[in-house]
Amino acid sequence: MEPLTPPPPYTENANASIPRHSISPSEKLEMVQAELEIAKLRLRQQTRERHGQRRDISSRMAVLERMTTQHVTPALRGSLELTGPGPDPSNKTDHRRIAWNMILSEEHAPSHLSMTTLTKIPLRALSMETHHHGKMLLLRATSVSAMHSTMQTCVAVEDEYGDHELLTIYDFAVINHPSKAVQNGTSFVVKEPFFRTVLDEACVLCIDHPSDILFLEPDDPLIPLAWRVENIPKSPLQWKQAGNVALRSQNPWEAERCYNRSFAAMTASQENDIMGSMVYRNRAQARLCLEHWDGAYDDALAGMQVLPDIHDDFLEFQNMKALYRAGRAAYELGTFDRALSAYNAVLEISPRNTDGLRELRRTENRIMEQSTGINLWKATGPQAHGTNVDHADFLRRTEVRQTESHGRGLFAVEAIACGDIVLCEKALALVPTPAMPETFHLVIPPAASRGTFGAQSNMWTAVIQKVLANPSIGTKLLSLYAGPNYPPLKDPEIPMVDGRPVIDIFRIENIIEYNSFGYGHDPELTSFGNTSLATPGMDNMDGSMGLWLHASAINHSCLFNAEHSFVGDMIIFRATRDIAKDEEITTLYKEINADYDTRDTAFRTWNFSCDCKMCRADRACPATGRRKYILQQAKDFLAKLPVLNATVEPRKIILMFEDLLGQLEKTYPDELYNGLPRLGLITLNRYCAYAYCFSDPDKAIEHSFAVIAAHGYKMKIDGDDVEFDRTDAMSAPQVVDQLMNISKHKLNKGHPVLASHLRDLALEMYIIINGEPSGFETRYGRGREH
Numbered sequence: 001m002e003p004l005t006p007p008p009p010y011t012e013n014a015n016a017s018i019p020r021h022s023i024s025p026s027e028k029l030e031m032v033q034a035e036l037e038i039a040k041l042r043l044r045q046q047t048r049e050r051h052g053q054r055r056d057i058s059s060r061m062a063v064l065e066r067m068t069t070q071h072v073t074p075a076l077r078g079s080l081e082l083t084g085p086g087p088d089p090s091n092k093t094d095h096r097r098i099a100w101n102m103i104l105s106e107e108h109a110p111s112h113l114s115m116t117t118l119t120k121i122p123l124r125a126l127s128m129e130t131h132h133h134g135k136m137l138l139l140r141a142t143s144v145s146a147m148h149s150t151m152q153t154c155v156a157v158e159d160e161y162g163d164h165e166l167l168t169i170y171d172f173a174v175i176n177h178p179s180k181a182v183q184n185g186t187s188f189v190v191k192e193p194f195f196r197t198v199l200d201e202a203c204v205l206c207i208d209h210p211s212d213i214l215f216l217e218p219d220d221p222l223i224p225l226a227w228r229v230e231n232i233p234k235s236p237l238q239w240k241q242a243g244n245v246a247l248r249s250q251n252p253w254e255a256e257r258c259y260n261r262s263f264a265a266m267t268a269s270q271e272n273d274i275m276g277s278m279v280y281r282n283r284a285q286a287r288l289c290l291e292h293w294d295g296a297y298d299d300a301l302a303g304m305q306v307l308p309d310i311h312d313d314f315l316e317f318q319n320m321k322a323l324y325r326a327g328r329a330a331y332e333l334g335t336f337d338r339a340l341s342a343y344n345a346v347l348e349i350s351p352r353n354t355d356g357l358r359e360l361r362r363t364e365n366r367i368m369e370q371s372t373g374i375n376l377w378k379a380t381g382p383q384a385h386g387t388n389v390d391h392a393d394f395l396r397r398t399e400v401r402q403t404e405s406h407g408r409g410l411f412a413v414e415a416i417a418c419g420d421i422v423l424c425e426k427a428l429a430l431v432p433t434p435a436m437p438e439t440f441h442l443v444i445p446p447a448a449s450r451g452t453f454g455a456q457s458n459m460w461t462a463v464i465q466k467v468l469a470n471p472s473i474g475t476k477l478l479s480l481y482a483g484p485n486y487p488p489l490k491d492p493e494i495p496m497v498d499g500r501p502v503i504d505i506f507r508i509e510n511i512i513e514y515n516s517f518g519y520g521h522d523p524e525l526t527s528f529g530n531t532s533l534a535t536p537g538m539d540n541m542d543g544s545m546g547l548w549l550h551a552s553a554i555n556h557s558c559l560f561n562a563e564h565s566f567v568g569d570m571i572i573f574r575a576t577r578d579i580a581k582d583e584e585i586t587t588l589y590k591e592i593n594a595d596y597d598t599r600d601t602a603f604r605t606w607n608f609s610c611d612c613k614m615c616r617a618d619r620a621c622p623a624t625g626r627r628k629y630i631l632q633q634a635k636d637f638l639a640k641l642p643v644l645n646a647t648v649e650p651r652k653i654i655l656m657f658e659d660l661l662g663q664l665e666k667t668y669p670d671e672l673y674n675g676l677p678r679l680g681l682i683t684l685n686r687y688c689a690y691a692y693c694f695s696d697p698d699k700a701i702e703h704s705f706a707v708i709a710a711h712g713y714k715m716k717i718d719g720d721d722v723e724f725d726r727t728d729a730m731s732a733p734q735v736v737d738q739l740m741n742i743s744k745h746k747l748n749k750g751h752p753v754l755a756s757h758l759r760d761l762a763l764e765m766y767i768i769i770n771g772e773p774s775g776f777e778t779r780y781g782r783g784r785e786h
């Protein structure tokens with residue numbers, strides 16, 4: 001006898017084992033919501049009271065005095081709220097987390113003005129809770145900076161008139177700096193400063209947007225003479241040599257700075273000459289190390305030299321180096337056609353160059369994947385492990401178009417068969433849930449009803465750093481939906497002002513909020529083989545998340561036609577049924593609850609109400625209130641099951657199940673639900689299927705069929721053939737379980753061909769859900785030769 005699949009653990013939602021799609025951080029905030037509300041109210045009141053007031057220097061002195069210890073963290077601790085009990089340091093198994101509650105300024109735009117158009121003002125002229133439009137501060141750090149948290153740096157500063165202040169900067173502003181620190185004595189400009197209230201402390205000067213702070217070179221003419229650090233004037237060559245030393249000592253950040261200074265010291269003709277080409281090539285190398293691919297590509301091409309008529313080995317070699325660097329940068333940006341041209345040019349110069357040949361082949365593979373999709377079976381080998389898999393996006397089957405009623409959506413440009421890959425895409429950023437308390441933050445814009453939490457606040461930093469380093473990525477990012485407060489941008493290009501990309505961090509936070517996907521696996525799904533796809537160390541991390549730019553356009557439908565899974569940082573969508581050309585691709589944003597109100601409330605965190613046929617039927621159905629009541633009764637009953645099992649006869653328990661099922665069935669009138677899923681019937685039918693599996697296998701199988709039908713599948717068996725209509729149905733792991741149970745039952749009854757057809761259907765759905773077949777045999781056995 002083939003054993004049937006064992007009973008599942010109790011799950012609260014009928015469909016709890018459908019993979020979680022996006023995270024709704026608002027829900028996670030519930031635990032700290034009340035505390036936060038009080039904190040925010042207090043802050044708002046303080047903010048209102050202080051608006052426009054002159055800054056009170058005396059109240060700052062105590063804080064600044066403590067800064068002399070060079071430990072900013074304790075000084076600032078009072079200004080931040082600690083939420084929730086922290087872990088007991090002596091107990092290594094205490095994983096309670098501290099959430100640093102950082103309340104941001106009201107959402108505001110970054111300064112778009114160049115430093116040259118701003119008027120300098122002293123610290124003492126600042127008013128509180130006020131944006132000083134058209135103004136700038138020239139400041140100098142008077143302490144070493146301290147990482148207040150992984151997101152925030154604090155430093156004491158002074159102005160030319162001897163006033164002091166405390167400055168907090170979000171990490172974004174000091175990207176890629178080796179120490180992420182502001183050095184004591186560094187001078188900088190703060191554009192259109194904002195001086196704001198922080199809880200329980202008077203206030204701090206805050207830099208929210210990275211481009212609102214400009215670090216100055218020590219000899220910048222803007223710096224007052226008393227602050228200027230005497231620099232031995234260096235020639236372009238000396239700066240270049242300093243850059244080379246920094247590069248050799250693995251300090252690409254410093255190397256880039258030196259090469260920049262070398263350019264600044266050059267004349268126009270030097271820049272276009274051999275010297276300029278050398279510095280461009282070297283800066284390209286520094287930028288490759290910093291993962292500034294945009295700049296590395298441009299520099300590498302700018303470093304190419306015109307070859308003289310007479311053959312020159314040295315120059316050819318230099319050009320080859322530049323082309324190789326251009327190829328690498330283009331590859332990392334995913335612009336494989338540009339990488340291909342660069343590597344072809346390398347091989348024109350040196351046809352046997354082994355690095356060039358290897359990279360050319362790798363690039364050709366990526367170009368092939370762009371048109372055919374990745375070979376998942378190969379991709380799940382050892383190289384799939386790690387967050388950065390070496391594969392290309394496969395997006396050509398879909399494109400973003402305007403929908404009639406819900407903004408943009410993703411549409412199929414060709415017919416896609418059930419089970420086929422709809423798209424594969426590499427993440428812009430993938431962030432695990434922080435495991436350690438010190439990396440766990442709660443960041444709250446005071447006006448918002450929500451905050452960012454855990455991985456999401458780290459995601460924020462990761463995305464901003466990526467875009468700052470590579471502004472070309474920004475266009476697609478900025479065109480994503482950013483919620484109701486951020487109308488679409490007419491021109492989503494990232495502007496450059498004073499040589500720096502100007503990024504509105506608040507818009508980006510909203511983009512992350514509305515577009516990220518949860519990355520991780522439902523515990524029930526681990527047996528579905530997903531572990532083989534999970535990145536080591538990242539599985540079972542509730543709350544890990546990623547951002548995929550193309551897939552972000554996918555809208556939700558409870559009757560979705562695409563399921564997703566992951567290979568490393570790549571998301572893979574497969575069709576759950578045949579998708580017609582020009583049909584919209586939809587997916588499930590969240591586990592679906594059988595109760596309409598609960599489901600609708602969950603979707604409202606994304607600002608919409610689902611309008612699929614099933615939700616429309618639920619809205620029109622007069623019995624949804626009664627259904628909610630019976631579902632609650634069923635839930636209570638199932639929760640008591642362990643006790644009942646010990647005291648009540650199994651037969652009686654089954655009768656109670658069946659009684660509740662009968663009542664629930666009546667809440668689904670045929671005229672409204674014909675052909676649609678009846679979610680409320682899933683859990684109890686599952687239980688009945690398992691309860692009967694040993695005593696009455698035929699009855700058990702009736703309930704297995706009922707589970708499948710409750711998901712909306714219309715299944716007919718005719719001899720050895722199975723008709724399986726997937727219209728308006730929802731794929732789910734429990735459907736795979738029941739298909740396998742029916743398959744095993746039919747095999748036991750002597751119908752091997754039919755059993756094999758059912759197993760094929762189960763495997764097809766398993767692959768759709770899981771991305772690939774690994775884990776199927778572990779869960780269901782190898783199956784027999786039929």
Ligand SMILES: C[S@@+](CC[C@H](N)C(=O)[O-])C[C@H]1O[C@@H](n2cnc3c(N)ncnc32)[C@H](O)[C@@H]1O
Pocket residue numbers: 405406407408409480481514515552553554555556557606607608609610611
């Ligand atoms: C990730 S974006 C999807 C793309 C978005 N429609 C756009 O215009 O870019 C998520 C947002 O799309 C909208 N959305 C998604 N599914 C929807 C649905 N079924 N009905 C209405 N709006 C939906 C909601 O505004 C949601 O916050």
